[in-house]
Amino acid sequence: MPAAFPFPTNEVLSAMPKSPRPRARFSFSPTVRALFLAVAACGAALPALAATEHEEVDRLMQSGKLDEAMTKAEAFLKDKPRDPQMRFLKGVIQLDTGKRTEAIAAFTQLTQDAPELPEPFNNLAVIYASQNQFDKARNALESAIRTNPSYATAQENLGDVYARLASQAYSKALQLDQNNTAVQPKLAVIRTLFTAPPAAGSKGSTLVASATTTPAPAPAAKPAPAPAPAPVAKAPAPAPVPAPAPVAKAPPAPAPAPAAAPVAPPVKVAAAPAPVAKTPEPAPAPAPAAAPASNAEIESVVRGWASAWASQDMDRYLAAYGSDFVPAGGQSRKAWEEDRRARIVGKSSISVNLENLAIKVDGQTATAKFRQVYRADNLNIASRKTLELQRSGNQWHIRKESVGG
Helix, strand or coil: CCCCCCCCCCCCCCCCCCCCCCCCCCCCCHHHHHHHHCCCCCCCCCCCCCCHHHHHHHHHHHCCCHHHHHHHHHHHHHHCCCCHHHHHHHHHHHHHCCCHHHHHHHHHHHHHHCCCCCHHHHHHHHHHHHCCCHHHHHHHHHHHHHHCCCCHHHHHHHHHHHHHHHHHHHHHHHHHCCCCCCHHHHHHHHHHHHHCCCCCCCCCCCCCCCCCCCCCCHHHHCCCCCCCCHHHHHCCCCCCCCCHHHHHHCCCCCCCCHHHHHHCCHHHHHHCHHHHHHCCCCCCCHHHHHCCCCHHHHHHHHHHHHHHHHCCCHHHHHHCECCCCCCHHHCCHHHHHHHHHHHHCCCCCEEEEEEEEEEEEECCEEEEEEEEEEEECCEEEEEEEEEEEEEECCEEEEEEEEECC
């Protein structure tokens, strides 16, 4: 297999079997083929493989029957020439059969017809990187990030591209001035990113596209032990401590008047503990902790957020995000809210369905992972999403939102 990818490759989330047919001069490894089939985004991603035709073409591709897959894809596109998912699959087939120019044209056209989708930009960057065209790869990734600042895969890929560009710049500097002792250590550090074998489970410096696999609901079974209210049992303990303290220090007050000694019998001191017994008003403090959040409470919050989105109720939608929420991509909160309004308000219809919702509660924080199916007008999109929530008083708010987790 010729080395057509400039970065070290490793398994990301899934891989496709190698095609039994002879390879063209330019081809991708099974891992890279899988990367081009992977799709994920936040509110803007390629449609899921829901239709039977998409599933059949995908199955044929995984079986290495690329000619048959191409025939079915082209037949489908005759009736639905603008279907983005089938066009995406056709581009992958073209890549796998060595038709690199046609694949680039297919992904480029997708960026023009559906500029709100970051994945075609990202996959163009993967192709350009495989050709050592790192400037083009950088431009494509920056376009992907402008389209969706929360697209973590494109952010990571951009870091890898910058590392490659840095390596080239340092090498050039060393050629121009071999006596520059400051450059060599920098170049050595950068090169370790591309020469050291990636640790198990890591992505190394490989350009990748994140996969839309369905998150396993198993983690939902683990929240039960997390909210264990053990600290509540210990909360009342401090109450007895303040009681003796005031009693011990109350007698010195009458001490300055010797003649008044008979007037300050212990009876008056004994009266002090009575109010002290009421002082343990810290008792209400355990109240918030005494009612740990349940999975059902978190699910209600998350589904309420999705309902506000679908109904275009921007006040309720934006209120679901806490004051500590920081938008991805370095956007200010104000710019992010304006961007969300522009993307949501004005759609003729929106539906946001949550599937395979897995919730984990840990005291005052919670995590919700799910598969989000988004439909707006003629757009039908699926992606994986993670919401991290924080409790403030009796309210839960979103403090972080990410895609692909």
